[in-house]
Amino acid sequence: MSHGPDNTAFYTCGAALLLICLVKVPALVRRGRDMLLSAVVLLLFDGGLVFFFAAPDSIATINRVTGVPNFAAPFAYSALAFFGGASLLLIINWRPAPPDRTRRASRVCIAAYSLAIIAINVLFWVGHAPVEQLTLFDWYYAGTPFIREMILTYLVAQGVGTMATSVLCWRWSREVTGLLRAGLRILAAGYALHVCYDVIKLVAVYGRWTGHRWSFLVDQVAPQAAAPSAALVVCGFGLPLAGSRVARSVRSVTQLRELGPLWRELKHVPTPGATRTSLPWWSSPAVRLTRRKTSIYDALLALVPYYDTAVHEQVRRAALDHGHEEADAEAAAEAAMVVAACRRRHRPGDGFAGTPAAGPWRPGALVPLSRALSSPVLSSLREHPGAPQRKQPS
Template identity: 40%
Template sequence: MDQGVNFYIPACALAVVLIVKFPALLRGWRVPMVRSVNLALALGGAALTFSAPPTIVVVNRLTGVSNFSAPLVYVILCASSCSFLVLIENWRADSRHQAATRRRVRRWIVAYGLVGAVIIGCFVLGEAPDERLSDFDTYYSSTPFIREMIASYLLAHCVAAGATTVLSWKWSLEISKETRKDSASTEVVCLRRGLVLLVIGFGMNLFWGIVKLTGAMSGSRQLNEGVAPVISLGALVLTTGCLIPVFGPPFIERVWRPWWAYRALNPLRRTVRPAKGVADQPALLELPWYAGPEQRLVHRVTSIQDWMLGLRPYFDDDVRERARRVAEGQGAPESEAAVLGLAAMVRTAAADRARGVKAGTERSNRAVGAYREAEAEYRDLAQRLSRALLLVPEPDAHRRTSAGA
């Protein structure tokens, strides 16, 4: 079983992905792209499973044919190579040229179907009586018909790996030219990163095929066995490259960004949160332990807004204005200086609330008006304030500045 770990682990990973995507497959079976993705994943997992030495032994025993696993694995590998070619063709297909895409897909399927037929025919005509679990290619590299069978599947694999590498690379270059990195959407960024991984994965497959072909033709068993882990690692890279464009955008939008924003609000939450026992402290709903990042972010933003309402009587517009002028005098841009002024005001207000000292009504009203204007201007004001709180000095420093002025 230890010999099959390198094959079974990535195969199990592919199986988990297929199970997760199965509902989407049922809903979108008529969509060529959906079928292509699932077929490529299924054939990739099957190739890894049937290439494992323990599986080879079981198949040979069940069929009663020595080395029956060899043509079976070769045919599955060719089908897997073809499925990735079809996947790339359907993935980058233009809606205006669907007929041309279908023609190319049919050609690839017919070509690799013929290769599969050649593999089966060569195995039937040849003789391979000695069971070989890991060195079949090198052991029978000089046997008539078996030699042609080995060369056929390796050449077909190399052609598919080379073609998919070139197609993925060209597509990634086209996307890079059409969109600037700083203005690209999440979908485009994930697609570009997925294509980079596909190029790496297909390149690893091409390297594996070339080395295997060289080892088989030269009869080098060491060369054949040394490159074995590359195919399983390449399968994981290819799977990741296929899944990033599919699952990457929703993960970023619904998990990563909400969680990042949630963590970024920590300084502001600690500043505006009232101490226990403070009068008029708003009652907050308890957050369930199973809450996701989006729900946690909404709860934190709501809590901060409620606490900020209780902090408004302590706002002091003089503190805000002084801190803003100091920031501008130090060369800060106008928008940054405005946020730094609000952050200094919030920190001072929190300190005054702890001592029970309220600002004057006029100064408080002006400060609330400035805060509302900033809320209307900056949609991410809470995060800006949270970052600015790490830069503003302690409240006593504002008062010393005021006294000096």
């Protein structure tokens, strides 16, 4: 046919789904008995194949290589029915139910869709479809014995699976938050559009039975629902996976930047036994953040003999006199104690026996400690080493 859906959209979405599938393969290898994960991987894999096989160029190539007119039809329709079955299998393993019931339902689902796929292929070979149709197969052969039943089998099988998946994804989206909720709602919309794709084709088939020429529904209208459906399905599966990783990376990069001042203050403090080798260039931001925090903790502990509680108390009072909040004043006091300890370390014999009760190395205090290094109170301490001066009342 001279018109029809664009190949680029099919190939792009198919490649994206297969890429996401590959990302999940290592987890599947580690958890081979996880039926839920297996269903997700199967769904992604089959979804990618569906988009590849549904492209007009792929249909023409399959027909030409096999030498059988319309051989691609049962091939693509089997993949579409499998897609519906994988969706149902995913639903069965997601819903709360006793393990025995889940296993029984999974077996029934696998058996039912296996029979549907077998029926699609048997009906094609029993029927007669001699004229090649790249985009109008459903409409052109809607009245042909056996081929008609094959078309109905795949449309119903796929429609039931995608409709159930859409409903379940929407229900779950109301029970979760964050990226998972966003991904489920995108999936619900994507599967709903796929149901529209099936309904449009069924309407075209019905029109063929009643003598109406509604072929435009098959090759012009239905693809308009399939293209955004494909994009939404890709985004829905990709967002919880890639989105969470991106969010973690952004948080790690932000903390690395925030810890920069503290790291520069402490990087020359010797820490016996600590590892400070360079990380490989491909190390993730999370790994770099862990290494930086470890190095900072080691340096802070190495400065323990040089901490002066008097510096801590004096800077804290000075910060409060300058209008700082209690938390900010405490952070500034600890930062001042660290700066003074770094200087004192270079003066032999000038050490102290202990530290304040709330040491600057406690978990969660590194970022406030790093920010406090830019406090005006510390600027005064750097310029005039010694006891900070309290603000005089006006």
